[in-house]
Amino acid sequence: MSRAQLLEEVERADGYIELNPDRRNKKTLSEALQVQQDFHIASQQFQVMQESMKLIQDTMGIYAAFLGQEGGAESGVAIANLVEQGATTLAEINDNYRFGSQLVGELLLGYILEDMAGQANRAIVIHRDDKHKRKTVVVNEQTQKGRNNDISRLRAHIALAPVQQTAAYKAQLAERMMQLTAQLPPEVQAAVIDLVAELSDIPNKAEFMERVRGALGTPKDPEDMSPEEQQAAMEKQRQEQAQLELAMREMAAKVEKLEAEAQRASASAARDNASADSQRYANAKTQAETGVILKEMERLTQEIEGIKRQYGDALQAQIETIQL
Numbered sequence: 001m002s003r004a005q006l007l008e009e010v011e012r013a014d015g016y017i018e019l020n021p022d023r024r025n026k027k028t029l030s031e032a033l034q035v036q037q038d039f040h041i042a043s044q045q046f047q048v049m050q051e052s053m054k055l056i057q058d059t060m061g062i063y064a065a066f067l068g069q070e071g072g073a074e075s076g077v078a079i080a081n082l083v084e085q086g087a088t089t090l091a092e093i094n095d096n097y098r099f100g101s102q103l104v105g106e107l108l109l110g111y112i113l114e115d116m117a118g119q120a121n122r123a124i125v126i127h128r129d130d131k132h133k134r135k136t137v138v139v140n141e142q143t144q145k146g147r148n149n150d151i152s153r154l155r156a157h158i159a160l161a162p163v164q165q166t167a168a169y170k171a172q173l174a175e176r177m178m179q180l181t182a183q184l185p186p187e188v189q190a191a192v193i194d195l196v197a198e199l200s201d202i203p204n205k206a207e208f209m210e211r212v213r214g215a216l217g218t219p220k221d222p223e224d225m226s227p228e229e230q231q232a233a234m235e236k237q238r239q240e241q242a243q244l245e246l247a248m249r250e251m252a253a254k255v256e257k258l259e260a261e262a263q264r265a266s267a268s269a270a271r272d273n274a275s276a277d278s279q280r281y282a283n284a285k286t287q288a289e290t291g292v293i294l295k296e297m298e299r300l301t302q303e304i305e306g307i308k309r310q311y312g313d314a315l316q317a318q319i320e321t322i323q324l
Contacts, residue, residue: 010035062089098160105158116140117152174199190216 001009001018009015017033025032116122120140127133141148177196181189194212202208 102158102160105160109156109158113151113154113156122151170199170201 006017009017019032023032116139120142122139124137124139126135126137137149139149139151174196177199181192181196184192194209194216197212198205198209
């Protein structure tokens with residue numbers, strides 16, 4: 001056993017060291033092989049390691065909150081600010097990482113295009129995980145008019161979206177969406193529950209989302225529908241259009257009926273008003289004639305009273321002229 005192998009076996013917890021039975025040193029095992037460890041300096045070495053780790057974090061501007069460790073900040077806003085500061089400090093490193101990932105993607109795409117350029121009638125399935133969007137596209141298709149969907153003429157560009165798609169980030173987004181949704185009215189919660197479920201990492205999420213949208217009556221995008229679903233949607237739309245036209249005709253008939261009734265009521269009211277006006281005119285005429293008659297009677301009464309006075313005066317004068 002060499003010296004390097006001996007050191008490796010000593011450091012291992014399940015190390016196995018086999019001694020040479022023909023060795024010159026025939027002492028006991030404890031005397032033939034001694035491993036000395038200084039446990040007194042282990043704590044000091046650990047302390048130096050912790051200080052070095054903290055020095056590295058302080059130099060790079062990475063806070064404990066950025067590493068998911070407990071620190072001096074307790075509120076969620078303070079922790080979020082520390083995480084944002086740590087991300088800002090590592091902006092150049094993260095930018096180099098994204099740039100390197102983009103170059104790797106472009107190089108990989110170039111290799112793929114170069115490999116596929118020599119393959120004819122190559123079938124490619126897009127949206128493989130989504131059974132509604134799943135579609136087969138044939139590239140380098142040989143036709144009588146020439147080559148169709150020539151992959152060598154593709155001008156593609158790789159772009160990385162600045163969105164984190166890790167499981168922890170998705171879980172944080174889902175938790176925030178759930179907290180926000182819990183504060184909304186019940187009718188609004190039913191409208192956005194599919195968006196919340198889409199952020200969750202659940203088995204058969206596509207089928208789950210489809211059933212949720214179907215239960216809520218949320219219409220699907222025509223591009224996401226199968227031909228059968230598109231035909232059913234068009235048939236349903238035609239039925240809804242027919243029902244809408246029927247409802248509009250029914251409403252128009254009701255409006256016409258109400259207008260006719262209103263016209264009849266208006267004509268009846270006009271007749272009643274005319275009759276009332278005629279009655280008022282007749283009453284006014286009767287009152288006027290009655291007034292004239294009363295004045296005439298008053299005049300006749302006055303004349304009769306005058307005649308009576310004249311008759312009385314004449315009678316008295318004749319009585320006085322009679323000699324007894």
